[in-house]
Amino acid sequence: MSSVFRANLLSGQHAVITGAGSGINKRIAERFAMQGARISIIGRNAEKCAAAAAAIRAMGGEAAGFAADVRHADELGRAFQDAHAQFGPIDISIAGAAGNFVAEAAAMSSNGFRTVIDIDLIGTFNTFRAALPLLTPERANLLAISAVQSVLPTAAQAHVCAAKAGIDMLVRTLSIEWAGRGVRCNAIAPGPVADTEGMKRLAPDGEASWARLLDGIPMRRAAERDEIADLALFLCSGAASYINGTVIAIDGGQSNLGSLPFGDMLVDSLQAA
Numbered sequence: 001m002s003s004v005f006r007a008n009l010l011s012g013q014h015a016v017i018t019g020a021g022s023g024i025n026k027r028i029a030e031r032f033a034m035q036g037a038r039i040s041i042i043g044r045n046a047e048k049c050a051a052a053a054a055a056i057r058a059m060g061g062e063a064a065g066f067a068a069d070v071r072h073a074d075e076l077g078r079a080f081q082d083a084h085a086q087f088g089p090i091d092i093s094i095a096g097a098a099g100n101f102v103a104e105a106a107a108m109s110s111n112g113f114r115t116v117i118d119i120d121l122i123g124t125f126n127t128f129r130a131a132l133p134l135l136t137p138e139r140a141n142l143l144a145i146s147a148v149q150s151v152l153p154t155a156a157q158a159h160v161c162a163a164k165a166g167i168d169m170l171v172r173t174l175s176i177e178w179a180g181r182g183v184r185c186n187a188i189a190p191g192p193v194a195d196t197e198g199m200k201r202l203a204p205d206g207e208a209s210w211a212r213l214l215d216g217i218p219m220r221r222a223a224e225r226d227e228i229a230d231l232a233l234f235l236c237s238g239a240a241s242y243i244n245g246t247v248i249a250i251d252g253g254q255s256n257l258g259s260l261p262f263g264d265m266l267v268d269s270l271q272a273a
């Protein structure tokens with residue numbers, strides 16, 4: 001895995017990452033491990049967490065999986081305690097677990113809306129809250145995974161737009177409340193990322209969906225998972241030591257063009273289904 005960063009940037013640090021059994025968060029976990037961090041992977045599916053941790057160990061890194069659902073604060077708190085017992089004080093905590101489905105608000109139940117708020121927004125709060133008492137004093141980093149939907153109202157994504165906008169404000173608020181404890185709190189807001197579960201859901205008609213989606217992105221391509229991992233690494237490294245309370249878009253310029261092509265494509269895919 002090549003990197004633009006110097007080697008061992010996170011040497012000796014402990015990073016706890018939720019939702020790291022797959023996708024963007026798994027790549028962040030691998031990237032951080034190759035930079036010397038010990039990695040705790042938390043996710044709903046114990047087998048996926050164990051497999052992701054084993055893959056990191058096979059690459060020569062140090063990692064363990066801990067099963068917990070970010071929606072359940074007590075269960076998540078126990079997973080954080082276990083991670084702390086195994087790898088020590090937490091230097092970095094990344095709230096990556098997320099849920100999504102394509103549905104117009106008129107076809108969504110209250111529980112459907114709440115489910116995504118629960119996983120994304122409450123799950124981010126639960127993650128940071130569980131990490132707080134276990135953080136390394138004076139130099140800890142919290143990172144949330146927001147999305148372009150936090151600033152782009154997008155048809156068939158009302159639940160996600162609301163959850164991700166909430167995450168952005170949570171991060172900005174915690175950056176004020178917790179700065180005195182030596183904690184930096186930031187978020188990254190990706191647009192489409194290739195080879196992820198999210199994009200399978202958001203490009204339901206394969207190539208045809210992708211073509212319409214890319215029309216709404218100035219750079220005319222999706223992000224690679226490595227590009228997201230590199231931004232996460234930068235924000236959690238000493239290179240970003242004065243960056244606190246920011247949400248950094250990593251979307252090829254999508255948030256400057258607007259969301260209409262994306263939302264129209266999603267609504268058309270629902271109507272075709």
Ligand code: COA
Nearest residue numbers: 098099100101102103107108109110111112113115197198
């Ligand atoms: N359209 C409308 N409503 C939907 C839906 C869809 N496509 N998919 C789920 N829902 C609703 C369900 O109907 C249910 O509401 P109800 O009880 O009123 O019927 C509610 O959402 C919860 O669904 P359920 O399947 O019980 O939730 P879950 O906790 O098992 O799964 C999800 C959570 C729905 C977010 C699921 O998509 C998931 O597990 N996602 C994780 C992976 C993922 O999304 N990754 C991409 C991240 S970007």
